[in-house]
Amino acid sequence: MAISVSPVNSNKVFALIESDSDQDKGGLFVSNNAGKTWSMVSGDNRLVQRAWYYIEVFTDPKDEDIVYVLSAPALRSEDGGKTWKRLTGTHGDFHDLWINPDNNKNMVIANDGGAELDEDNETKAIIITGNGEKAFVAGADISEFAHFDVSQGGELAAKGQELLFDFVENLSTPVIAAVNGFALGGGLELAMACHFRVAGVNAKMGLPETTLGLIPGYGSCHGNDTDRKHGDR
Numbered sequence: 001m002a003i004s005v006s007p008v009n010s011n012k013v014f015a016l017i018e019s020d021s022d023q024d025k026g027g028l029f030v031s032n033n034a035g036k037t038w039s040m041v042s043g044d045n046r047l048v049q050r051a052w053y054y055i056e057v058f059t060d061p062k063d064e065d066i067v068y069v070l071s072a073p074a075l076r077s078e079d080g081g082k083t084w085k086r087l088t089g090t091h092g093d094f095h096d097l098w099i100n101p102d103n104n105k106n107m108v109i110a111n112d113g114g115a116e117l118d119e120d121n122e123t124k125a126i127i128i129t130g131n132g133e134k135a136f137v138a139g140a141d142i143s144e145f146a147h148f149d150v151s152q153g154g155e156l157a158a159k160g161q162e163l164l165f166d167f168v169e170n171l172s173t174p175v176i177a178a179v180n181g182f183a184l185g186g187g188l189e190l191a192m193a194c195h196f197r198v199a200g201v202n203a204k205m206g207l208p209e210t211t212l213g214l215i216p217g218y219g220s221c222h223g224n225d226t227d228r229k230h231g232d233r
């Protein structure tokens with residue numbers, strides 16, 4: 001079983017309980033008097049389908065009626081556990097959830113594919129574009145790393161790939177690159193990491209670092225696992 005006490009109302013306690021599958025009595029139970037009495041709020045089988053492996057329940061830090069259950073899918077209820085909606089993610093088997101105690105729209109969820117950050121689950125899409133009409137992103141300032149040796153260059157590429165490019169590519173919210181001018185080097189690679197690209201009539205794209213003998217380091221040439229699976233670059 002898993003248990004969660006509401007941070008908003010400590011009398012409200014949720015318990016997620018597995019039962020013998022033949023009897024099918026498992027589900028989510030709630031107590032409104034700090035555990036003295038209990039009633040079942042949901043027998044939805046999705047809530048306990050991974051109980052043989054793990055079982056997790058979390059209550060929102062700001063709203064006692066918002067409850068999360070992590071199972072093969074991640075599920076969210078806004079009515080105290082009666083009805084459930086599935087959260088989208090990059091992978092199944094959700095294991096852990098952190099909700100910012102000061103901002104309940106800021107969460108980190110962990111599944112078998114890694115960790116995901118969600119600032120706002122009501123955001124339907126993200127558009128990245130340049131400020132003004134000249135450039136989407138003109139790329140890195142090469143003078144900042146012109147003196148790097150091979151291992152420092154490798155480290156820069158690996159870190160940038162992980163911090164920004166993989167992060168963008170793995171967001172569950174669709175990200176659109178509105179390319180409104182120069183998209184050069186890392187700027188073009190940023191557009192490539194987005195899920196969709198729309199080019200304006202003044203868009204100019206290129207990898208000028210190759211003229212200096214530098215291999216573009218953020219996935220445009222070699223891609224990552226997702227690209228190998230989907231062949232979409």
Ligand SMILES: C/C=C/C(=O)SCCNC(=O)CCNC(=O)[C@H](O)C(C)(C)COP(=O)(O)OP(=O)(O)OC[C@H]1O[C@@H](n2cnc3c(N)ncnc32)[C@H](O)[C@@H]1OP(=O)(O)O
Nearest residue numbers: 135138139140141142182184185186187207208209217218
């Ligand atoms: C690991 C990642 C690697 C990479 O990203 S490699 C790719 C790096 N990017 C580039 O090589 C592009 C360099 N920039 C250019 O080729 C040109 O610029 C443009 C084609 C984008 C625009 O040309 P124009 O219209 O003639 O403008 P301007 O006078 O060259 O630039 C205006 C101001 O913008 C600064 N600037 C331009 N690109 C960058 C950059 N990539 N990083 C930092 N600053 C940049 C300039 O220095 C200048 O500044 P000031 O007005 O103070 O002289």
